[in-house]
Amino acid sequence: MALIVQKYGGTSVGSIDRIQNVARRVAKWRKAGNDVIVVVSAMSGETNRLIELAHSISAHPDPRELDVVASTGEQVTIGLLSMALMELGTRARSYTGGQIRLLTDSTHTKARILKIDEQRIRADLKGGSIVVVAGFQGVDEHGNITTLGRGGSDTSGVALAAALKADECQIFTDVDGVYTTDPRIVPEARRLHKITFEEMLEMAGLGSKVLQIRAVEFAGKYQVRLRVLSSLTEPDIAIDDEAHSGTLITFEEDAQMEDALVSGIAFNRDEAKVSVMGVPDKPGIAFSILDPIAKANIEVDVIVQNIGSEGTTDFSFTVHRNDLARTMDILDKVRKEIGAREVTGDDKICKLGLVGVGMRSHVGVASKMFQALAGEGINIQMVSTSEIKITVVIDEKYMELAVRTLHKAFGLDEEVQAAASD
Numbered sequence: 001m002a003l004i005v006q007k008y009g010g011t012s013v014g015s016i017d018r019i020q021n022v023a024r025r026v027a028k029w030r031k032a033g034n035d036v037i038v039v040v041s042a043m044s045g046e047t048n049r050l051i052e053l054a055h056s057i058s059a060h061p062d063p064r065e066l067d068v069v070a071s072t073g074e075q076v077t078i079g080l081l082s083m084a085l086m087e088l089g090t091r092a093r094s095y096t097g098g099q100i101r102l103l104t105d106s107t108h109t110k111a112r113i114l115k116i117d118e119q120r121i122r123a124d125l126k127g128g129s130i131v132v133v134a135g136f137q138g139v140d141e142h143g144n145i146t147t148l149g150r151g152g153s154d155t156s157g158v159a160l161a162a163a164l165k166a167d168e169c170q171i172f173t174d175v176d177g178v179y180t181t182d183p184r185i186v187p188e189a190r191r192l193h194k195i196t197f198e199e200m201l202e203m204a205g206l207g208s209k210v211l212q213i214r215a216v217e218f219a220g221k222y223q224v225r226l227r228v229l230s231s232l233t234e235p236d237i238a239i240d241d242e243a244h245s246g247t248l249i250t251f252e253e254d255a256q257m258e259d260a261l262v263s264g265i266a267f268n269r270d271e272a273k274v275s276v277m278g279v280p281d282k283p284g285i286a287f288s289i290l291d292p293i294a295k296a297n298i299e300v301d302v303i304v305q306n307i308g309s310e311g312t313t314d315f316s317f318t319v320h321r322n323d324l325a326r327t328m329d330i331l332d333k334v335r336k337e338i339g340a341r342e343v344t345g346d347d348k349i350c351k352l353g354l355v356g357v358g359m360r361s362h363v364g365v366a367s368k369m370f371q372a373l374a375g376e377g378i379n380i381q382m383v384s385t386s387e388i389k390i391t392v393v394i395d396e397k398y399m400e401l402a403v404r405t406l407h408k409a410f411g412l413d414e415e416v417q418a419a420a421s422d
């Protein structure tokens with residue numbers, strides 16, 4: 001008998017029919033003798049609707065109150081799913097984050113999980129119940145409701161799996177696994193049978209929505225066995241088949257079975273580029289620019305400094321688009337202090353990255369990438385590299401063309417010998 005955590009996303013619980021299908025799938029795993037904890041998201045579109053409601057009252061909703069509103073979608077789905085499970089003759093009990101004392105810090109709208117009280121869950125499992133937990137939400141030490149950032153139910157699922165030392169955490173979603181790139185953008189994208197933990201971390205970090213990055217970080221830290229699989233198949237399919245379907249996130253690097261330079265491509269349009277131009281080129285300038293940004297709690301990603309002429313330099317970096325206005329305000333002050341010429345902001349950019357542990361042992365991946373982009377007349381504005389990732393910033397209007405071009409250039413749409421799935 002195994003302990004399994006199953007997480008179902010918004011589309012998977014997007015209608016009453018789908019919730020009933022989830023109940024059938026969950027009941028099947030329970031009836032096969034497993035202990036099952038289910039984490040659910042709100043019905044698809046519901047969290048957006050709740051956040052819009054808040055914004056229709058206030059341009060800048062109070063973060064504590066925003067969490068009170070945004071977290072309610074999940075309370076509906078845990079109750080509905082538990083009822084559907086009972087209709088199938090299985091025992092089930094639903095819990096909000098607060099009820100199981102899923103303790104977080106107090107950073108409203110992007111709180112971090114600190115601790116989970118597993119006693120209540122263990123007692124219910126022992127009593128033969130399926131435990132249904134609301135994703136995306138927790139409480140801080142003062143009992144305030146917090147949420148974990150968009151897509152945070154993935155992290156709830158993995159954190160529960162870590163806390164209860166589950167045998168596997170299964171992320172059920174509307175695609176049947178992790179693909180070489182978002183299959184909505186590139187129909188030729190292929191499902192990966194396995195992806196290494198490191199690669200998944202980079203893909204999620206670049207914005208691949210299939211797993212929230214914090215979920216992958218948790219899985220890495222606590223060695224949680226993690227699988228992404230489809231909730232849209234026939235719910236009664238054989239457990240053995242289902243157990244080996246989808247994509248396994250693995251810790252073994254030799255699992256990179258396809259001998260590929262690049263395993264996947266991820267991208268996002270959530271970032272903006274800011275540039276401080278004509279900066280006097282002397283030590284301490286990068287610190288003077290970035291320190292006030294860090295103090296304002298704004299995350300900075302790709303950073304580029306160009307050697308300019310006449311003793312000046314241009315300094316550019318990317319921030320989340322939501323932080324662009326604040327960043328520009330801060331830099332306006334900094335510009336005067338350091339005597340820079342001008343500050344510009346551009347939110348029409350896209351960040352795109354190639355990821356693959358295969359890059360470690362190969363040279364020439366970057367030049368092949370640049371050649372493919374040049375072939376389509378796509379200008380590269382910024383570049384950054386790590387051991388298993390090359391990231392570029394380009395004009396957002398070329399995003400789809402760039403992803404398709406690179407997908408083809410690196411042979412990702414070619415059929416490969418299907419490796420045995422685990």
Ligand code: ADP
Pocket residue numbers: 008009010011012041151172173174175177178179180181182183184208209210211264
């Ligand atoms: P859920 O509501 O189940 O959490 P999400 O919408 O958050 O689902 O994540 C699933 C979506 O992630 C897919 O529908 C797909 O469009 C997108 N996606 C982006 N990159 C990838 C990828 N590399 N592989 C699979 N799906 C991806």
Ligand code: ASP
Pocket residue numbers: 009010041042047048073135136149150151152153154
């Ligand atoms: N319902 C939340 C969201 O839409 C959390 C999640 O779905 O993972 O972001």
Ligand code: MG
Pocket residue numbers: 009151154209210211212
């Ligand atoms: Mg999601």
